[in-house]
Amino acid sequence: MKVLGIESSCDETGVAIYDTEKGLLSEALYSQVAMHAEYGGVVPELASRDHIRKIVPLIRETVKNAGMTMQDLEGIAYTSGPGLIGALMVGASVGRTMAWSLGIPALAVHHMEGHLLAPMLEEDAPECPFVALLVSGGHTMLVEVKAIGDYKILGESVDDAVGEAFDKTAKLMGLSYPGGPELAALAEKGKPTDIKFPRPMVNRPGLDFSFSGLKTAALLAWEKSAQTDEAKADIAYAFQEAIVDTLFIKCDRALKQTGHKRLIVAGGVGANKRLRERLNDLGVEVFFPRQAFCTDNGAMIAYAGALRLAAGQQEPAVISPQPRWSLETLTGLPEAV
Known part of the structure; x- marks a missing residue:
């Protein structure tokens, strides 16, 4: 057809x-x-x-x-x-x-x-059941997929979506629109420092997310910094690490909760290199659509x-x-x- x-x-x-x-x-x-x-x-x-x-x-x-x-x-x-x-x-x-x-x-x-x-458009398409991490500018959620059309939302963001947090934080630091990809690229130039951002809601039960506080933390760090290109890159690095760590912890928790051994990641933030790298350490099969999808x-x-x-x-x-x-x-x- x-x-x-x-x-x-x-x-x-x-x-x-x-x-x-x-x-x-x-x-x-x-x-x-x-x-x-x-x-x-x-x-x-x-x-x-x-x-x-x-x-x-x-x-x-x-x-x-x-x-x-x-x-x-x-x-x-x-x-x-x-x-x-x-x-x-x-x-x-x-x-x-x-x-x-x-x-x-x-x-x-x-x-x-x-x-x-979208990952099912690839040659190595995943089979149900699996856990899906949907991360985009407007949505962040973990979904249990038992079959096509049989979906259970395990957790979602109570405020900003991941992509939204990336874009807003980039704008706070003066990066051009769309800021998310620019911030991610800038993070690759940054390095670990004494800048420490929280990993929101990881120390409480459940699979919901909250990313709005990270924007405030990034803004305060930027205002206290020397506001040089190096400082901006280091803040971007710390911010991205906080996001990726949080998503990793919640995905690991969702996989253990459901008992599934497959994770698919989709949505605009699924193109993030650091996120892909980290989620591949979960010890399960992880599937991503090609960058364009x-x-x-x-x-x-x-x-x-x-x-x-x-x-x-x-x-x-x-x-x-x-x-x-x-x-x-x-x-x-x-x-x-």
Whole structure:
């Protein structure tokens, strides 16, 4: 089954075609980072308008690169949430309209299920059950995955997500937008010093996270420092180590709690080199998507949608994006398949 996937939940327009028999046929991605950099963060209205401008040309490009025509498509999957309501409306409206005009089914996909399943696009795809660490700009959570659609949230951030903490801390230290990748790159130039940041919520039971206090700790350290390039790099190093240590401890705890021997890591922060290096020391199988599939992309939506459409899942032909949507409300694949 050839399925077109559309991702438009925030500031990236992603389109891809996934074939359940041949795999990923083509994909294209447009990032709005340069546009939002002027404002130091994502401006929702501008994001929506840019999705409108880019989405149709990207769809045409992706279909052409797959050696197909629109009539060859057998299904359409689009991100329905969580995300920015205006941005979600663009993808949902285009996806549903195309499906209606072509007489093929369309399916609303949960953005975080897309991330969770992204490692399955690789040749060494993990098998269920496993624990998933989802770490992005908007979400940080540990999820027990017994089967596709059978998800239990073990813990999540009570305030800032990891990516958000990276971005905000980078901004406090004067780094340009998007700050997270810049701070991570700067941390590679830093070294261990007497700067000590807390590892939030690791000394209490449970698997929830809290990262907002680390921003304050980093700001205070920066204000007390000589504010040189060397000091900035050392603070970035200490900050990243605190984040990575916290994630390592919680992942280890989640694996022991569930008894699972596989961990998958997905989301934008999953591209962090130090995090990948450290989690590989857990003593279990650890799976990451390729760097390009860590951030938002159409391939993960096409794949997640293709699994459900091929299994016979159907939905009413309505446009109803969900800016807030719990992963636990999803259902498993139809039992007939």
